[in-house]
Amino acid sequence: MVEAAATSVLGTISRGHLECPICCCRFTDPKILDCLHSFCLNCLKEFTSRQLPKAHEITCPVCRRVTAVPDTRLQGLPNCFFLSALVDEFNKQERLLGDAPADIRTCEECDEGLEAVSRCLDCCKIICTKCLEAHERMKSTRHHRIVRKEQNRFDVTPIEPRKKDTPQCNQHTNQDLCFYCETCQALACGKCAELDHRTAEHEYREVADAIQSYRQDVGEILQRFEQSREEFKVADDSLTHAKNRVRIMVARACKDIAAKEEEEIAKIRNKSRLLRNKVTLIGETRVRKFEEVQKSSRDKMERAEQIVATVNDLMQQADDFELLNLKPKVMNNLEFQDELEFEQAQHELSFIGVKCQDVVADTDLGEVLQEEKWQLKVEFGDTGPEDGKLEFAAGVACLSNGDIAVTDLWKQQLMVFTSTGEYKESIGGELLNDPGLVAVTVGGLLLVEDEKYVKVLDSGLLYISQFEALPDDAVDEDGYTGIAVDKENRIAVADPVRKMISLHRLDGSLIRTIPNDMVSGGLAIGIRERLIFTNVFESKLICITYTGDEVFSVDTSLDGEPVRPGQVCCDDAGDIYVAVGSGGFDSCEVHHYSPAGVFIGRVARGLHNPFSLTFTQSGDLVVADRNSVKIFQRV
Incomplete structure (x- = not known):
């Protein structure tokens, strides 16, 4: 039962976070666009092949933002390493959970049909005694991780993922990426720093310093966003109140007009209708204006929330090198903060009243009051002691x-x-x-x-x-x-x-x-x-x-x-x-x-x-x- 529950949880997490939005399957060779959405490489190829040919850009299927395609085509888009690692780990855990039945299992390494007594976590196979001995003798497998069979079950304790090796430079073989050039916004090895980034205009620093500064910059922007969120709430509440107040004022004005209409019923019924329509039209126009401002603010905040959620996921899950690779895209997306301003309600527009007057002949029933006085x-x-x-x-x-x-x-x-x-x-x-x-x-x-x-x-x-x-x-x-x-x-x-x-x-x-x-x-x-x-x-x-x-x-x-x-x-x-x-x-x-x-x-x-x-x-x-x-x- 525990294994079934664990499998269900893994499946839920996979569907929510590890499946490509295009093929709805787990990511294969995921690539990340400028908008921070990820897709399988093959899915992007099929997607672009169905569109009008635009060799220099690709439109995100989710948010419709455009990403420039590198000279090396789609293959040159940044890899989403942390998604690849998560998919591999989930696949491994599902195999571990799926291979623990109560009946006798046979060795998956040989064809002799012997009972499996151990599991090799690196080969992802259950093996018999002979294959275990061979594993321990062979140089290529002697360091594999082995778990023993206990009570007709194999230990499926989650294995801590191995720490990634330092990525190496694509240009200079066997050279670790140890610097980050702020000018080029790119990782560099020692030779790159000496050859390609040595001029005065290149400012580079060690990876640890660069990622610390990067995280600090992102943190400051996210902190400013929290302030914007509070400003949005105040502005949104003021717009909601203004809408409600203008509706109340419109209703009250219409009621006053109706009362005056009753006094002059024979002469002013038609003019009363015209004036009510005028008040209502002004009210609807102002409500629409408030709603437009409110919708604009909510749209800005919704988009900002999406970007912040994605950036928070990246900051928590991606490693330092991948974060630095994605820095230009992340910082570009966070530029929304500079434009995150919310318009307050113009309180004077929330007032609508009516000033009625006695009417004769063709005079108007009253006038619409659009300013509160x-x-x-x-x-x-x-004053006095008498009654009244x-x-x-x-x-x-x-x-x-x-x-x-x-x-x-x-x-x-x-x-x-x-x-x-x-x-x-x-x-x-x-x-x-x-x-x-x-x-x-x-x-x-x-x-x-x-x-x-x-x-x-x-x-x-x-x-x-x-x-x-x-x-x-x-x-x-x-x-x-x-x-x-x-x-x-x-x-x-x-x-x-x-x-x-x-x-x-x-x-x-x-x-x-x-x-x-x-x-x-x-x-x-x-x-x-x-x-x-x-x-x-x-x-x-x-x-x-x-x-x-x-x-x-x-x-x-x-x-x-x-x-x-x-x-x-x-x-x-x-x-x-x-x-x-x-x-x-x-x-x-x-x-x-x-x-x-x-x-x-x-x-x-x-x-x-x-x-x-x-x-x-x-x-x-x-x-x-x-x-x-x-x-x-x-x-």
Whole structure:
């Protein structure tokens, strides 16, 4: 059974690595092309005979790269010695494994039919006692390696391959190749160095020094490739996000257009269709552009990976002399590194919106917005103790019906306003003791941070349940740091007292805790189960996974100076929006970051003291700015 398994393994390795791509058989006299692919010599001859006659070049059947044919024709192409050696060794091992049955074997050296008692590893034959004696007497075979038969089996322990002799010069008989001429990029013997490479322009060195320098050069190039691989990943992720974001923006723009269409249904249906097509066409054009850049980057990386894999195989398996013979080809293939650059996504092209307008007669329904800008749309919340007025707007959340829920720290109330700022109702007193930040679940339930509890209310502000999220020793100013809910209704609560984020189910049961010493600010949930939070004191914007692995940690700044980040939220595409301030009132801003933590731009400036922010279903940004609530829209 062991021998059968070994034979199967040998066969698998042979098919994967030792078979010619043309004949699908094991290599015979393998030759290597400039692209580092190898083929049997006879297969190359047959392949070229079927092509149009091109005496000076051959096209690789695998990758279609062209290799110049030497003056000595295909026979002059470099031999792939390590493949030849591997094929010979595999053939030998298969013969060893295949010749170990349980029945009696007869001698393969003579015709007397005597029982074989030994195996000659050099002759690859099993022999009888007489032939063994002859082997030991004859000068040509007395040093052959012999294994004895034990328990009706022959020892098939793998034999260490014999070390190759130093290759000899083809031009000067019996002269070892001991030098490498860097000028000619060729191996040379002592006579070659003295006769053919002795002029000043020839720079040659000993083989050991040449191979050491060669390996060092290849290692440096491969190290640079690792850096390129990281750059490719960043660029590829940015392009993927840009594609997703432009699709979301297109969908949202089409939704806005459809809403406007309903208002002017009789007059603008046709113009609505034309504008949707225009938005979609721009979106498709940009997506195609992103895909073209992404495909180009992936193609470059795929080709680079193939070359690196082949070069790594050569560097590990070929001997020094063969590596030096192949140096020009290897280094030529590694020149891809100098051109391995990846184009980042142009973030501004990932935005598409729509600015609708009232239409009459033949005017257009609206215009396509291809550059992202923000302006104040609505501001509400007069200051005062009366119902519907604000003293310290802290938490803000958008309900499923479009209403806006706002908590007031000083009045200790939760108030509800329409999307245009009209006051509707409020609760407090016995139900809410000290309401802070708020969030809304996928089903429209309202989550309110109230001291150390998270309280769950329905859309009518009726109490449903509550669970404890903070420790008993948490003080008021430590309790209001962040609450967020993902699309599966998993609730994340920032806990600055114990320096962690706790993840809960909707019923309050704990899923896990995620320790992090930097928890000290706002909290949001982004794409792919990522927690985004801020550290006020270190001026940091941080992103981690649900398992606690850091995705990024970036400094927040305003005009080159560090600023304190506060609350944070994410839009549907996963872009991050952070409220920041330099310490003074009326100088705060909202900054826009990509899901990878790259600063994109400013959304709003001149804010008083933004304490919380969120998005409406239509994509407007709502900011609880202490004395008022401000709604910003893209224009």
